[in-house]
Amino acid sequence: MFKKRFLTPYLFLTPALIIIAIFIIYPIVAVIYYSFTDFSIVTPPEWVGLRNFQQLVNDPVFWQALLHSFIYLLVTPVLIILCIILAIIVNRKLPGIHIFRAIYYIPVISGSIAVGICWRLMFDTNGLLNSILLSLGIIVEPIQWLAEPAYTLPIAMLLTIWMGLGYYMMVFLAGLQNIPEELYDAALIDGCNNWQKHWHISVPGLRPQITFIVVISSLAAIEVFNEIYILYGPLGGVLNSGVTMVFYLWRQAFRLQHAGYASAVAIVLLVITLAFSIGNIRYLERGSEAA
Amino acid sequence: MNQIQNANVHNTTALRHTLETILWYVVLCLIALVTVFPFVWVISTSFKGPTDVIYSVPPQLIPQNPTFANYIRVWNQLPMGNFFLNSILVTVSTVVFNVLFTALAAYPFAKMKFPGRDVIFYLLLATFIVPPQLTYIPSFVLAVNVFHYYDTIFALIFPSLATVFNIFLLRQAFRTVPDDLIDAGRIDGASEFRIWWSILLPVVRPALATVAIITFVAQWNDFFWPSLMLHTRTNMTLQVGLANLQGMFTSDSRGVAAGVVMAIIPILIIFVLLQKQFVRGLTGAVKG
Numbered sequence: 001m002f003k004k005r006f007l008t009p010y011l012f013l014t015p016a017l018i019i020i021a022i023f024i025i026y027p028i029v030a031v032i033y034y035s036f037t038d039f040s041i042v043t044p045p046e047w048v049g050l051r052n053f054q055q056l057v058n059d060p061v062f063w064q065a066l067l068h069s070f071i072y073l074l075v076t077p078v079l080i081i082l083c084i085i086l087a088i089i090v091n092r093k094l095p096g097i098h099i100f101r102a103i104y105y106i107p108v109i110s111g112s113i114a115v116g117i118c119w120r121l122m123f124d125t126n127g128l129l130n131s132i133l134l135s136l137g138i139i140v141e142p143i144q145w146l147a148e149p150a151y152t153l154p155i156a157m158l159l160t161i162w163m164g165l166g167y168y169m170m171v172f173l174a175g176l177q178n179i180p181e182e183l184y185d186a187a188l189i190d191g192c193n194n195w196q197k198h199w200h201i202s203v204p205g206l207r208p209q210i211t212f213i214v215v216i217s218s219l220a221a222i223e224v225f226n227e228i229y230i231l232y233g234p235l236g237g238v239l240n241s242g243v244t245m246v247f248y249l250w251r252q253a254f255r256l257q258h259a260g261y262a263s264a265v266a267i268v269l270l271v272i273t274l275a276f277s278i279g280n281i282r283y284l285e286r287g288s289e290a291a
Numbered sequence: 292m293n294q295i296q297n298a299n300v301h302n303t304t305a306l307r308h309t310l311e312t313i314l315w316y317v318v319l320c321l322i323a324l325v326t327v328f329p330f331v332w333v334i335s336t337s338f339k340g341p342t343d344v345i346y347s348v349p350p351q352l353i354p355q356n357p358t359f360a361n362y363i364r365v366w367n368q369l370p371m372g373n374f375f376l377n378s379i380l381v382t383v384s385t386v387v388f389n390v391l392f393t394a395l396a397a398y399p400f401a402k403m404k405f406p407g408r409d410v411i412f413y414l415l416l417a418t419f420i421v422p423p424q425l426t427y428i429p430s431f432v433l434a435v436n437v438f439h440y441y442d443t444i445f446a447l448i449f450p451s452l453a454t455v456f457n458i459f460l461l462r463q464a465f466r467t468v469p470d471d472l473i474d475a476g477r478i479d480g481a482s483e484f485r486i487w488w489s490i491l492l493p494v495v496r497p498a499l500a501t502v503a504i505i506t507f508v509a510q511w512n513d514f515f516w517p518s519l520m521l522h523t524r525t526n527m528t529l530q531v532g533l534a535n536l537q538g539m540f541t542s543d544s545r546g547v548a549a550g551v552v553m554a555i556i557p558i559l560i561i562f563v564l565l566q567k568q569f570v571r572g573l574t575g576a577v578k579g
Contacts, residue, residue: 008483009399016396016453023450024418027426100319104326109562111512113530114551118329126346135349223422246424253428266425277420
């Protein structure tokens, strides 16, 4: 009887823990090991010490990928600002407002592949964007949006932002609806105008949501792959202009069969995400204590 | 005199109010235009016949000779039926077992004391920040050498049967259930499994729905791992098939557009039917 009692919690945990151990914990350990080996998935790994990391330091494409991933982080502040404004707009009690919220949510659920293809068709040289710009007389010749290295990252980032708008808007909306109405009334009595009201009450009130979104969306930005792949294909844009960390990992591991080298890229990615998450949470928590 | 003045003030504020409301609707419609316009254009393109131009100045939005030909062509040249079936099989089995397994694991974390509880829990939480793509290199080796499920949908199902995030969410939900309820069950001599099944699960049903929806959307739209695993066309899910279609039909925008519309429709229907649960499910995870 005692033994059975003792075992019960572990029995509940077993199915989930087996899956997580095999598909998350083991791979993390394995990828650390692989990063010190020469390994091509089909052949067994061979220990090479720090060679992969030495090679990484001297690899210009890796540094380019690192830079691109950091540039990609710009989607986070843009999303936060846009989505707070959007949430304030859809927080008005207007008839039919639910329909608008639902419409804004459609890109969130449609999936990055379908949405990415829509964008590809729009940004195509023979696509809608060029037709509109030409007919408005803004440009005189069609622009090759997807073949121009300077536009590669901005277009992908715009897509990420566009897909995230509805989701983060709803997160902020839920936050706004938790802010007590009396605070706004008090602000009105104190003579705040509409903008001051939101700046002094809504924004500080949304701190937990901002923390959450900073962490989640910057992780997503640093792990971006689908948008790049579907817009620019397996080459990742002209002259590697769209190659990010995860894209480079994918190319090395699954295109070029350099799984050992890709594992070294993965380790760098892991260190960055860890440092980033810890830094973010610390910084934002300290801020909320001060507030 | 006073009354007339009052009425005037009343009228102007009412007018201002109406104008303001109209202005808000204009703003709302403009934003809606930004979020749905790409879809509208793709739907229009998918119905365009060979004589309707896709690229013109000014752009043509409404097809002059609407046709289903693009849909029929895509359906005949690609195993779209297989794509749908595979996606449904993967998503449904993942949702069912994932909810079951994570709900089982969440109970002891929320309501039992046992050696190692906090260590295991924080270890799990720590894996949450690990980028999933990092685990795919070893998982690929496992799929090929150990489990031999490369190029089958099992390769998509097994790794998704439990997720740390869902355990975390359900643990939060279980913690809100009063201990008295559980103690009452124990006094009645119910087994822990029975308590979990007939006392806890019914109480946390909204949280179960949340977890089911999160898993559903994530699995339905997943692309990176499925694209690594699935190579034979008839084994592909909708997302992998769609990416494949884009490669095959590079010069056929009308066909690509038809494929996109077919892929979006199922999830859109589910979204319209379960709108409230969707929004609550996907955003409710962040309660302060």
